[in-house]
Amino acid sequence: MEELQDIQIGKVVNGGVYLTWNDLWVSVSTSKNGSKSKNILEGVSGYARPSELLAVMGPSGSGKSTLLDALAGRLDFSTRQSGDILINGHKQKLSYGTSAYVTQDETLIATLTVKEAVCYSAQLQLPDSMTKSEKIQIAEQTIKEMGLQDAIDTRIGGFGTKGISGGEKRRLSICIEILTRPKLLFLDEPTSGLDSAASYYVMSGISRQRDGRTIIASIHQPSAEVFNLFHSLCILSSGRTVYFGPASAAIEFFGTNGFPCPLLQNPSDHFLRTINKDFDEDIENGSAGRKPTEEVVDFLINSYKLSEEYSEVQNQIAEICQQGGEILEKRSHANFTTQSLVLTRRSFVNMFRDLGYYWMRLVSYVIVALGLGTIYYNVDLSYRSIEERGLMVAFVVSFMTFMTVGGFPSFVEDMKVFQRENLNGHYGCCAFVIGNTLSSTPYLLFISLVPGSIAYFLTGFQNGFEHFIYFALVLFTGMMIVESLMTNVAAIVPNFLMGIVVGAGIQGLMILSGGFFQIPNELPKIVWKYPLYYISFHRYAYQGMFKNEFEGLLFTNYANGNNGTISGEDVLRDRWQVEMSYSKWVDLAILVAILILYRLVFFLIVKTNEKFVHARKTSTSLLSNTSRQIMAKSIPASPLHGFNVDIPTNYG
Numbered sequence: 001m002e003e004l005q006d007i008q009i010g011k012v013v014n015g016g017v018y019l020t021w022n023d024l025w026v027s028v029s030t031s032k033n034g035s036k037s038k039n040i041l042e043g044v045s046g047y048a049r050p051s052e053l054l055a056v057m058g059p060s061g062s063g064k065s066t067l068l069d070a071l072a073g074r075l076d077f078s079t080r081q082s083g084d085i086l087i088n089g090h091k092q093k094l095s096y097g098t099s100a101y102v103t104q105d106e107t108l109i110a111t112l113t114v115k116e117a118v119c120y121s122a123q124l125q126l127p128d129s130m131t132k133s134e135k136i137q138i139a140e141q142t143i144k145e146m147g148l149q150d151a152i153d154t155r156i157g158g159f160g161t162k163g164i165s166g167g168e169k170r171r172l173s174i175c176i177e178i179l180t181r182p183k184l185l186f187l188d189e190p191t192s193g194l195d196s197a198a199s200y201y202v203m204s205g206i207s208r209q210r211d212g213r214t215i216i217a218s219i220h221q222p223s224a225e226v227f228n229l230f231h232s233l234c235i236l237s238s239g240r241t242v243y244f245g246p247a248s249a250a251i252e253f254f255g256t257n258g259f260p261c262p263l264l265q266n267p268s269d270h271f272l273r274t275i276n277k278d279f280d281e282d283i284e285n286g287s288a289g290r291k292p293t294e295e296v297v298d299f300l301i302n303s304y305k306l307s308e309e310y311s312e313v314q315n316q317i318a319e320i321c322q323q324g325g326e327i328l329e330k331r332s333h334a335n336f337t338t339q340s341l342v343l344t345r346r347s348f349v350n351m352f353r354d355l356g357y358y359w360m361r362l363v364s365y366v367i368v369a370l371g372l373g374t375i376y377y378n379v380d381l382s383y384r385s386i387e388e389r390g391l392m393v394a395f396v397v398s399f400m401t402f403m404t405v406g407g408f409p410s411f412v413e414d415m416k417v418f419q420r421e422n423l424n425g426h427y428g429c430c431a432f433v434i435g436n437t438l439s440s441t442p443y444l445l446f447i448s449l450v451p452g453s454i455a456y457f458l459t460g461f462q463n464g465f466e467h468f469i470y471f472a473l474v475l476f477t478g479m480m481i482v483e484s485l486m487t488n489v490a491a492i493v494p495n496f497l498m499g500i501v502v503g504a505g506i507q508g509l510m511i512l513s514g515g516f517f518q519i520p521n522e523l524p525k526i527v528w529k530y531p532l533y534y535i536s537f538h539r540y541a542y543q544g545m546f547k548n549e550f551e552g553l554l555f556t557n558y559a560n561g562n563n564g565t566i567s568g569e570d571v572l573r574d575r576w577q578v579e580m581s582y583s584k585w586v587d588l589a590i591l592v593a594i595l596i597l598y599r600l601v602f603f604l605i606v607k608t609n610e611k612f613v614h615a616r617k618t619s620t621s622l623l624s625n626t627s628r629q630i631m632a633k634s635i636p637a638s639p640l641h642g643f644n645v646d647i648p649t650n651y652g
């Protein structure tokens with residue numbers, strides 16, 4: 001209840017978060033067998049306190065994002081980490097709702113307005129003990145806090161569609177992450193790619209959020225105005241600390257060490273120019289007498305180690321650890337049913353507004369259906385029509401389901417949004433899979449009924465409601481299966497081109513082995529018959545549709561006037577070699593079972609991915625002593641820093 005009130009009045013719950021890190025090392029393996037490694041962070045130490053904004057600065061590749069990832073427990077599996085990261089003096093996991101991480105890339109749903117994006121997110125993230133209107137009130141309040149009220153009804157926009165500006169997108173990403181009033185906020189380069197005015201708006205919005213909250217932001221080259229918003233500053237170069245301390249004291253630190261900031265120059269520009277090795281060549285060529293940057297950086301690092309700022313950092317870390325503080329408790333979410341319903345609604349709205357998702361496909365389906373209907377218009381009951389009916393069925397089952405591949409780019413975008421939101425703990429995999437499945441069902445049903453009826457009735461397939469409904473249901477299930485296959489591919493191969501190639505390749509093999517392009521008895525036994533013929537969904541779709549179309553018909557041979565006849569059942573058995581021991585409804589049931597299996601596989605893929613990420617989150621904050629000892633051996637001791645291979649034993 002207390003948590004609820006605090007969220008409603010926009011306050012950070014109880015005391016804030018004191019985050020300390022001491023002698024933090026991160027390395028990656030650079031050889032396949034792991035014998036060689038590269039250090040990304042080398043024994044960095046620091047702290048972040050409530051109501052303060054800590055900026056992490058440094059040239060590109062200096063380790064800013066890696067530091068943030070390590071502190072937030074989001075390093076990927078290729079890295080190894082050692083050192084102490086304590087929250088309120090304790091080793092503890094950052095649970096849902098206590099911290100938030102805003103990444104550089106804006107994975108937002110382009111078709112939603114600012115208000116919709118924040119309101120849907122509030123409904124997903126905030127607990128069910130709040131009413132919907134309370135959640136919306138919080139969403140609107142947060143939009144105002146981030147200065148987005150002027151763009152509240154503007155669509156986010158994305159590739160090819162103009163929407164809110166880059167700066168507004170950043171503020172929106174932050175807005176979504178602070179809905180639960182997290183005590184700790186990580187921002188990875190919130191101003192990259194923005195002009196100085198937009199950067200200032202973003203950073204001042206962030207700064208306004210600092211009341212009681214601990215904020216750590218990595219930033220490239222802030223303007224002087226933005227620089228004034230920082231309380232503390234951490235300057236990194238090649239993973240080592242050049243300076244950590246009050247932002248206001250950094251100018252003095254550089255000045256006393258022989259690098260005074262020229263009058264009227266932006267201090268952050270001056271710091272980065274001083275330590276940026278990218279300018280080394282210019283210095284060698286043009287500025288005789290100046291020290292190479294490598295030397296300058298080493299000099300500053302050594303000076304920092306001997307400075308008051310360094311001692312102050314050590315004292316602060318010790319003091320914070322001694323003081324201790326509360327153990328952070330996990331906040332509650334909306335429940336599973338609410339999340340599934342909200343995700344279904346959000347996804348349905350996105351599909352409705354995104355022309356490329358279903359509407360363009362619907363138009364091409366209608367055109368193709370008209371084409372089919374006119375090419376095979378009003379087939380008769382002659383022998384020739386046996387081939388025509390067969391070809392029409394094969395085209396519908398193979399090509400009309402294959403066209404679902406066109407939705408792949410949208411599936412990839414959906415996966416990106418899911419991965420961001422899932423990693424930030426907004427909701428779980430099961431709610432996502434349910435939302436994704438339910439939202440697409442009405443569209444695919446509509447496509448199978450409208451273009452399906454055009455093709456069916458123009459061709460003059462078997463009369464009767466039951467026959468048409470069966471035809472539409474097989475088309476619908478086939479499209480759902482292909483859509484599920486493509487979402488599985490998108491979950492594994494999140495790359496447009498590769499994903500489409502993989503998805504199309506799998507379908508090509510299934511179409512070939514489905515029993516139409518080569519009759520089942522003639523399929524080569526190995527691979528094509530066993531197992532492909534049995535696992536290809538096309539086999540059941542072809543056979544179900546053939547039974548639906550041929551059973552009960554009598555075909556007449558008008559050629560040469562001999563007027564011989566053949567029953568549809570004989571055609572099924574002899575021409576198409578259809579399995580006649582069970583009814584067409586069994587074929588449909590098998591298709592539904594394949595669809596369920598594909599959806600389960602999708603769930604397993606996203607669940608496994610989630611488990612990996614969460615296992616990583618736990619393992620980075622709870623590295624075993626053994627791992628640390630192994631790591632200590634692989635990390636060379638730095639003569640500059642006098643790195644001690646005796647890794648602290650209290651790392652839990």
Ligand SMILES: Nc1ncnc2c1ncn2[C@@H]1O[C@H](COP(=O)(O)OP(=O)(O)OP(=O)(O)O)[C@@H](O)[C@H]1O
Nearest residue numbers: 028040058059060061062063064065066067078079
């Ligand atoms: N998983 C990894 N494998 C190999 N190298 C990595 C990995 N992660 C980071 N690095 C390397 O570590 C260095 C620091 O990367 P990081 O992204 O932390 O730098 P950064 O300061 O945030 O850079 P930028 O400002 O350009 O984003 C870079 O040289 C990068 O290539």
